[in-house]
Amino acid sequence: MSKDTLPSDWKAIRRDVLEQIQCGQWKPGDKIPREIELAAEYGCTRSTVGRALRDLATAGFLERRRKGGTVVAANPTRKAPLDVPILRDAIRSTGAEPGYRLLQAGPERAPPEIAAALGLAAGIELFHVRALYLANGLPHQIEDRWLVPATVRGLGPDHWCTQPVDEWLLRNAPLTRARIEIEAIALPADLAHHFDQPAQSASLLVTRISWRQSKPIGLLRLYHAAGERLKTGI
Amino acid sequence: MSKDTLPSDWKAIRRDVLEQIQCGQWKPGDKIPREIELAAEYGCTRSTVGRALRDLATAGFLERRRKGGTVVAANPTRKAPLDVPILRDAIRSTGAEPGYRLLQAGPERAPPEIAAALGLAAGIELFHVRALYLANGLPHQIEDRWLVPATVRGLGPDHWCTQPVDEWLLRNAPLTRARIEIEAIALPADLAHHFDQPAQSASLLVTRISWRQSKPIGLLRLYHAAGERLKTGI
DNA sequence: TAGTGGTCTAGACCACAAA
DNA sequence: TTGTGGTCTAGACCACTAG
Numbered sequence: 001m002s003k004d005t006l007p008s009d010w011k012a013i014r015r016d017v018l019e020q021i022q023c024g025q026w027k028p029g030d031k032i033p034r035e036i037e038l039a040a041e042y043g044c045t046r047s048t049v050g051r052a053l054r055d056l057a058t059a060g061f062l063e064r065r066r067k068g069g070t071v072v073a074a075n076p077t078r079k080a081p082l083d084v085p086i087l088r089d090a091i092r093s094t095g096a097e098p099g100y101r102l103l104q105a106g107p108e109r110a111p112p113e114i115a116a117a118l119g120l121a122a123g124i125e126l127f128h129v130r131a132l133y134l135a136n137g138l139p140h141q142i143e144d145r146w147l148v149p150a151t152v153r154g155l156g157p158d159h160w161c162t163q164p165v166d167e168w169l170l171r172n173a174p175l176t177r178a179r180i181e182i183e184a185i186a187l188p189a190d191l192a193h194h195f196d197q198p199a200q201s202a203s204l205l206v207t208r209i210s211w212r213q214s215k216p217i218g219l220l221r222l223y224h225a226a227g228e229r230l231k232t233g234i
Numbered sequence: 235m236s237k238d239t240l241p242s243d244w245k246a247i248r249r250d251v252l253e254q255i256q257c258g259q260w261k262p263g264d265k266i267p268r269e270i271e272l273a274a275e276y277g278c279t280r281s282t283v284g285r286a287l288r289d290l291a292t293a294g295f296l297e298r299r300r301k302g303g304t305v306v307a308a309n310p311t312r313k314a315p316l317d318v319p320i321l322r323d324a325i326r327s328t329g330a331e332p333g334y335r336l337l338q339a340g341p342e343r344a345p346p347e348i349a350a351a352l353g354l355a356a357g358i359e360l361f362h363v364r365a366l367y368l369a370n371g372l373p374h375q376i377e378d379r380w381l382v383p384a385t386v387r388g389l390g391p392d393h394w395c396t397q398p399v400d401e402w403l404l405r406n407a408p409l410t411r412a413r414i415e416i417e418a419i420a421l422p423a424d425l426a427h428h429f430d431q432p433a434q435s436a437s438l439l440v441t442r443i444s445w446r447q448s449k450p451i452g453l454l455r456l457y458h459a460a461g462e463r464l465k466t467g468i
Numbered sequence: 469t470a471g472t473g474g475t476c477t478a479g480a481c482c483a484c485a486a487a
Numbered sequence: 488t489t490g491t492g493g494t495c496t497a498g499a500c501c502a503c504t505a506g
Contacts, residue, residue, distance in 0.1 A: 066503040075323065077319045479497095481494085482493080
């Protein structure tokens, strides 16, 4: 296999190696040449080859082990990146004009399942915020958020009245860790009413519990209007 | 700000810089010191600092531009990696024993919306495979797959009878690109019957269209049993 | 134990975009 | 124009692990 062009930049090498994999030249489980051999082949240093292979490894195409060499991943479990954006930005990115309407806010005793999910004692008092997000004036999502006062210190009524809470949180109590679950639910009557859709419509519910270091920030339930979809890709 | 410990490996620098960001020392929009300044501070070369900062940039915490310097990302839109695994592996990873039951398979004229989604002429003949996946013997997911014969050449009845199609595809026609959509639907009666659940139950439908280079591989609709959730995290 | 990838250095040149 | 990050080199030592 002689090469007429000798790409010596790491992106070209990456492309080249990936092509060998995707064309089936190098099959899952196959051991590929050592860094030093590829370096000789491409006419560059080991560092440059290493950069390319490392990138393919983190992308899941290769598995690398010291002494074991570099092997084409047996089952390239691909990851589809799911955005966790600011809610209004998500609406903007669809080309629609975002709107925000506060439904309810204030301190409230946490229901047992909320407190439990956050790892807090039952009956603790949290901030409870419910708000409606609009796209071009039409109901789009309903946010149901429980926030831990101790962690979001400084957050007050003046914040959530005018602008979405997540925008304040982003700047003042950014999450370091989160757990996300996506499920389908039959739209409860009260939410369906806000969406102006029939009750029991199948709709998406995204639940997100977030932490700052090891302290719980809060629990967000994001109800989507029936028919709304999450989109991603590889 | 003197440092008593001077971490000189790139992971430590990464941790250190990330901490400055997450503790609010460096706020969104702030310009952070140049590579060469950080290198002096940490007592290492520019390459090592660069490695750490590059990593934080690809993770979305920093934005870097030549001449513009390195800036803390204004809105760190985090990405939650959603696995796109082999179906039986996904079941295994929950600790359950996977099962596979073929429901129906063979050539079939593609419905207009399927052909359109794949960018093919209406009325084209595709492979249509429907199968039930079980977890510990219980119905878990239903796969409804349309495959483009020209792209998955070599796939035949003997393959899909005994083992899931995706496992053959992984080795013989791996995807290079995919579009994924997640939505909530009311379970149609025929599917509900297989799941042994009431019709109209809200359940998740994941639709995936995949390509190999620019050639369409097929369209997969994965129906989840009512109550099933997708899980991810940051 | 020996071989592979992982990391770091000290330097250089280049590409891009801000001033 | 000029300063910043992006990349590459040639070399070195180290950490892990397969044989």
